[in-house]
Amino acid sequence: MPTVAQSELPKPKSWDEFEDIVWDLYKRVWGDPDARRYGRTGQPQQGVDVYGRPARLGGRYAGVQCKRYDEGRLTRAVVEEEIDKAEGFKPSLAEYIIATTAPRDGKVQMAVREINEAREAAGKFGVGVVFWEDLSSLLYEPGNDDLLQKHYGDWLARLREAAAAVATALHQIPPPPADFTGREEELRKLCAGIETGGVTISGVRGMGGIGKTALALRVAAEIGERYPDAQLYLDLKGTDPAPLTAAEAMAHVVRAYQPTARLPEGEAELRGAYHSVLHGQRALLLMDNAASKAQVEPLIPPSSCVLLVTSRRRFTLPGMRALNLDTLEPEDARELLLRIAGRIGDWAEEMARLYGYLPLALRLAGSLLAEREDLRVEAYLRRLGEEQTQLGLVEASLSLSYELLEEGLRKRWAMLAVFPGTFERFGAGAVWGVEPEEAEEGLSELVRYSLVEWDGEAERYRLHDLARVYAGSKLGEGERREAGRRHAEHYVGVMRAARELYKQGGEGMLAGLGLFDLEWGNIEAGQGWAAAHAGEDRRALELCHEYPDAGVYCLYLRQRAGEWIGWLETAVKAARELGRKEAEGVHLGALGLAYSALGEVGRAIEHCEAALAIAREIGDQGNEGAHLGNLGSAYYLQGEVGRAIEYYEQALAIAREIGDRRGESNHMGNLGNAYSDLGEVGRAIEYYEQALAIAREIGDRRNEGNWLGNLGNAYRDLGEVGRAIEQYEAALAIAREIGDRRMEGNTLANLGGLARSGSRPARARELWGQALEIFEAIRDPNAERVRGWLEEIRGQGDKGTRGRWKRSRQ
Numbered sequence: 026m027p028t029v030a031q032s033e034l035p036k037p038k039s040w041d042e043f044e045d046i047v048w049d050l051y052k053r054v055w056g057d058p059d060a061r062r063y064g065r066t067g068q069p070q071q072g073v074d075v076y077g078r079p080a081r082l083g084g085r086y087a088g089v090q091c092k093r094y095d096e097g098r099l100t101r102a103v104v105e106e107e108i109d110k111a112e113g114f115k116p117s118l119a120e121y122i123i124a125t126t127a128p129r130d131g132k133v134q135m136a137v138r139e140i141n142e143a144r145e146a147a148g149k150f151g152v153g154v155v156f157w158e159d160l161s162s163l164l165y166e167p168g169n170d171d172l173l174q175k176h177y178g179d180w181l182a183r184l185r186e187a188a189a190a191v192a193t194a195l196h197q198i199p200p201p202p203a204d205f206t207g208r209e210e211e212l213r214k215l216c217a218g219i220e221t222g223g224v225t226i227s228g229v230r231g232m233g234g235i236g237k238t239a240l241a242l243r244v245a246a247e248i249g250e251r252y253p254d255a256q257l258y259l260d261l262k263g264t265d266p267a268p269l270t271a272a273e274a275m276a277h278v279v280r281a282y283q284p285t286a287r288l289p290e291g292e293a294e295l296r297g298a299y300h301s302v303l304h305g306q307r308a309l310l311l312m313d314n315a316a317s318k319a320q321v322e323p324l325i326p327p328s329s330c331v332l333l334v335t336s337r338r339r340f341t342l343p344g345m346r347a348l349n350l351d352t353l354e355p356e357d358a359r360e361l362l363l364r365i366a367g368r369i370g371d372w373a374e375e376m377a378r379l380y381g382y383l384p385l386a387l388r389l390a391g392s393l394l395a396e397r398e399d400l401r402v403e404a405y406l407r408r409l410g411e412e413q414t415q416l417g418l419v420e421a422s423l424s425l426s427y428e429l430l431e432e433g434l435r436k437r438w439a440m441l442a443v444f445p446g447t448f449e450r451f452g453a454g455a456v457w458g459v460e461p462e463e464a465e466e467g468l469s470e471l472v473r474y475s476l477v478e479w480d481g482e483a484e485r486y487r488l489h490d491l492a493r494v495y496a497g498s499k500l501g502e503g504e505r506r507e508a509g510r511r512h513a514e515h516y517v518g519v520m521r522a523a524r525e526l527y528k529q530g531g532e533g534m535l536a537g538l539g540l541f542d543l544e545w546g547n548i549e550a551g552q553g554w555a556a557a558h559a560g561e562d563r564r565a566l567e568l569c570h571e572y573p574d575a576g577v578y579c580l581y582l583r584q585r586a587g588e589w590i591g592w593l594e595t596a597v598k599a600a601r602e603l604g605r606k607e608a609e610g611v612h613l614g615a616l617g618l619a620y621s622a623l624g625e626v627g628r629a630i631e632h633c634e635a636a637l638a639i640a641r642e643i644g645d646q647g648n649e650g651a652h653l654g655n656l657g658s659a660y661y662l663q664g665e666v667g668r669a670i671e672y673y674e675q676a677l678a679i680a681r682e683i684g685d686r687r688g689e690s691n692h693m694g695n696l697g698n699a700y701s702d703l704g705e706v707g708r709a710i711e712y713y714e715q716a717l718a719i720a721r722e723i724g725d726r727r728n729e730g731n732w733l734g735n736l737g738n739a740y741r742d743l744g745e746v747g748r749a750i751e752q753y754e755a756a757l758a759i760a761r762e763i764g765d766r767r768m769e770g771n772t773l774a775n776l777g778g779l780a781r782s783g784s785r786p787a788r789a790r791e792l793w794g795q796a797l798e799i800f801e802a803i804r805d806p807n808a809e810r811v812r813g814w815l816e817e818i819r820g821q822g823d824k825g826t827r828g829r830w831k832r833s834r835q
Contacts, residue, residue: 034161034177035521036093036126042176043093047124048075049172050163051089055079063088072110073118085119092125098645099127099154101136108140108152122153129156131682132646179461180522183451184536186484186543194281194539195255198311199480201242204364204388207357208240211348215244218346219331220251226325226332230339231350233264233491234385234419237335238313240350244333245311252309252331257281260446263316263336264490271323274312275299280583283764284538285727287582290622296323301766301802303327314490318342352382365391372402379409381418385489389422392475397429423495426474435499437467438476440508442497446546447485455515456508506558513551513568519544520576527578528687529724541579548576556595569599570608573615586622593619607648610639614652621659629659650679654692661699670699690719694732701739710739730759730768737775746779753779770799774811786818793818 037043044062052060060077073088090107092099104123111121137154144151164173173181215227227244229237249256259277262268272292279288279295282302289295308330315321318340325342326332334345341347353361358377362369365388369376380386394405405425412421427435437457444452454464468486471477478487488496500508519540526537541548555568573580573589573596580589593616600609614636620629633656640649657672673696680688697712717732719725737752753776760768777792793811800808 034157034164035180035518035525036095036157040091040093043126044074044091046160046164046172046176047089047091049175050160050169051075051077051087051122053169053172054163055087071112071114072107072121073114076114076118079120082119086114086116087120087122088114088118089122089124092123092127094125094127098130098647099123099125099133099156100644101133104133104137104140104152104154111150118150120153121150122155124155124160126157128647129158129684130646131684179451183449183519183522184526184540186449186540193483194284194542195257197281197483198245198249198256198258198309199242199482201246202239202388204361205239205243206361206364207353208236208243211240211350212243212247215240215346215348216247219244219248226321226334226342226345228334228336228342228345228347229350230336230347233337234383234489235350235352236384237337237350239384241311241313241333241335245309248331249309252307254306255281255308256311257308258311258313260313261315261320262445262490263314263320263338265445268316268320271320274320274324276583278302278310280538280542283766284535284542285582285763286765286767288585290585290587297802298766299324300327301799302764303330304802305329309333353377353384353387355382358382358384358387361387362391366395368398369394369402372406376402376406376409379406380422383418385491386418386422388475389419389426392473393426393429396470396473400429419491420495423476423492426476427495427499430474430476434467434470436504438471439496439499440504441471441477441486441488442493442500443505443508443512443550444488444493444547445550447480447483447487448547449485452512452515452544452547453486456511458511506562509554509558510562510564512547513554513565516544516547516551517568517571517575520548520572520579523579524576532724534724534726538579538582541576541583545583548572552592559595559599566599566602570596570603570605570612572596574608574611577615581618586619589619590616606639606643607645610636610643610645610648610652613639614648614655617652617655617659621655621662624662626659626663630656630663633659646679647683647685650676650683650685650688650692653679654688654695657692657699658695661695666699666702670696673699686719686723687725690716690723690725690728690732693719694728694735697732697735697739701735701742706739706742710736713739726759726763727765727768730756730763730765733759734768734772734775737772741775741779746783749779750776766799766802770796770807773799774807777811777814781814781818789818790815 037046048060048062052058055077057077057079060075063073063076072090074091075089076086078084079087088111090111092103092107107123108121111118133154137152141151163169164176215229218227229241231237245256257278259269259274261274272295275295275298276288279286279298279302289298303326306327306329308326310324310326310330311333312321312324313335315334315336315338317338321334321340322342324332325344339349352358355374355377358380359373361384362373362376369391376390377387380390390405390409394400394402408425409421412424427438430438440456441448441453443456450461450465450468453468454461457464457467459467468477468479472479472486476488476492478489480487497505523537523541526533526540529537551568552572555565555572558565559569573592580592584592593612596612597609597616600606600612613632617629617631617633617636620626620632633652637649637652637656639645640652653672654676657669657676660672661669673692677689677692677696679685680692693712694716697709697716700706700712701709713732713736717729717736720729720732733752733756737749737756740746740749740752753772757769757772757776760766760772773792773796777789777796780786780792781789793815797808797811797815800811
C-alpha cells in the first residue's frame, strides 16, 4: 500500500478517548506499565487524570492533567488553576504535565517558563505543557507503532487510500462487470468507430438499467491501451435533481492532471485549462449518465482524445456517433441469469421474459437466487408476478431483493441512500453506527445480492441510481435525518484529515488533496444537509460552522470564490447563533480572502477588519496574525504598500511568537513583494530568501516556486542576470512538477524578458511564444500583454522590452 507523510493526527472526539491516548503514551514514555488513570467522573481528582512512577524519578510520582478543547486555547489562568489542584495530590508529585489538544501557544509556553522559575526557587514540582502537535509526534515515534495503530488505525488506512487515489489520479475507469454478457454487435460498432479514426465523441443511450455503463466500461477496457496518458471517469448525475455542471466536470479533469493548481474563477478560463491539460494527450474520458447536450458539449476534448458518453436522454453533438441501446437478446439474457445462478436452470427463459430482458433486473434476480439457496425458483417467480402488478421491472426486482433481506440489513441498505456517489467502509460504518469491520461484512453481503456495486480496484462501493432512489423510499423521516446527520459528521472529519495532511506539504499535501477529491461528493452532500437543517437541528447548525474551517486549504484550491462565499456566509450565521466568537472571526477572515479573490477589495477589508476585532477581543493570537496578514494583502492589492507593510510586520511578529512556520514564510514573502515595489530590492531579497528557506523546510512546493520567481525578479532589477536566470529556472521546474500553468507561464515570460534585454531576440521569441500558448490556453489576461511584446520585438529589432509578475500568497 502507498505510504503517506507523517501528519498531525485528528483530535480525539471525546474526553475519554483523549485520556486513553495520553494514558497509553505516558505508560510508554515513563517506562511504567503500571501507570494508572486516576479516579472516575464526578470524584475530586486533584488536577490529575493519569499518574505513574517514571524510572528517572527514582520511585517518585508524576501526574498528567488532560485538557481537551474542540475550540479555543489553553490559557495561563487554566494552567495555574490546575497546578493549584495538583498541589493536593498525595503522595506529592515530583513532576506535573498538562496535556492538551489545543494548538501550540507561545504565550502559554512563556507563562510556564515563568511559573517554573518561581516554583524551582520554592522547591516545588516542575510543570510542563504538551500540545497536540507534540502528542501526535510521540505516537509516530519508533516503538509506538502499536499505539498509533490502536488509536488511529482506521484513519491511517483512509490516508493510504487517499495516497493510492493520488497515484492513480489519471487512471480512474473501473473494470466492466465480471459477468458482462452479450452485446457483441454493439461493442463491435462502438470500437470500430473509434479505431477507424475521426470519432472524438461516442455515445450510448437508453433507459435506466439497460446496461449503458457496463457497455461503456467494456468499450473502455477494449480500447484503453490506445489511450495510455489518461483514462478518466465521472458520473455526471444526469438523473439527479441537480446534475453536475460542465464546469464541475472540466474541473474534475483539470484536477486529475494538476492536483495542486487553484482553478480559475471564470468558466472561459476553466475551459482553457481543460483543453490545455488535454492538448496532445492520448486520453480516454468516460462521462457517465449525462443530463443534456448543454452539459456535454463543453466537454468535447481535442482530437487526440476520445469522449465516451452515456445518457438516458437523446441528444446529438457535432461529430458524435451514438448508439441507442436496447434490451438484451433473449439468449444473452438467459445466459446472464445462468452465469449468476446456475440453479435457475429451465426457468431462465421465463424469468428473462418476465424481466423484459433488462440487465439490471436480471442481475438483481440472479444474485438473490444465488445467495438464497433456500428460496425455490418457482416461489420467486410467483412473488415476482405479484410485484409486477404494481411496480416496474427494476423496482419489482429491487422490492423482492429488499423484502428477502434480514430486517437489520434492510434498514442498513436503505440508509446507504444518503451517499450521492461512491463510498467506502468507513463512511458506511459511520452512517450505520458500527465499526468499519462490521460495516465491511454487511456491505459484502449486499454486494452478493447486487444491491450494492463494488469497484475492487478503487475499493469503493456505490448504489445504482435506481437502487438509491428505491432505498431512500424505504426510510422514515427520522431515519433519513439520522442517516444524514451521521453522514455529515463523518465527512466533516474527513475534511479535517485532509486539512491536516495538506498542512504537512510535499507528499502530505498531495495526499490531503487526493482525500478531499476522492470524497468531494460526500463532503458537498454533508454540508448541504447541514445547511438545509440548520434551522431545526442544533448539530446541523454546528456543522455549518465546522465545514468551511475543516477544509480551509483544500476549499481555497477547489472551490470558486462564489461557492466558497456561500458556505462561509452560512457558517458566519451559524457561529453567531451558537455564540462561537472564535469561529465567527475565522469565517469572516475567510470571507475577506474570498472577496479578495474576486477583486472586491473594499468588502475584503471590511470582513478582515471585523475578523481582526473579534480575534483581539477574545485573545486569539493565532487568528489575529492571520487576519493581519490578510489585511496587509488587501491593502497591497489596493496599492497602499506602506500600510500593507505595517500589517505584514505585525502578522510576522505573531507568527514567530507562536511558532507558525507556514504563516512566517507567507508574511516574509509578502513583505519582500512590498519592499520590491518600493524599490528597496536588497531588503526584498532578504525577506524572499528567509521565506524560501522556510517553504523548503516545511515542504511547501508552491510557495517555494513563488519565492524563487520573485527572487529572480529582484536579481534582475539589480542587474545580476545570471542569478536571476538561476532562480527562474528553479521556479520553472517546480511549476511544471506541480502542474501550475500560471506560474509556468509567468516564469517563461520573465525568462523571455531577460533574453530580450540580453539582445537574444530569437530566444525571447521562443520563450514568449511558450508563455503565450499557456496564457491563451488558460484564458489568462496576460496573454494580450505577451502578444504585444512579440509584435513589438518583430518591429524593433534588439531594443529591450521587459515584463515581470510578482506572486504572493496569503
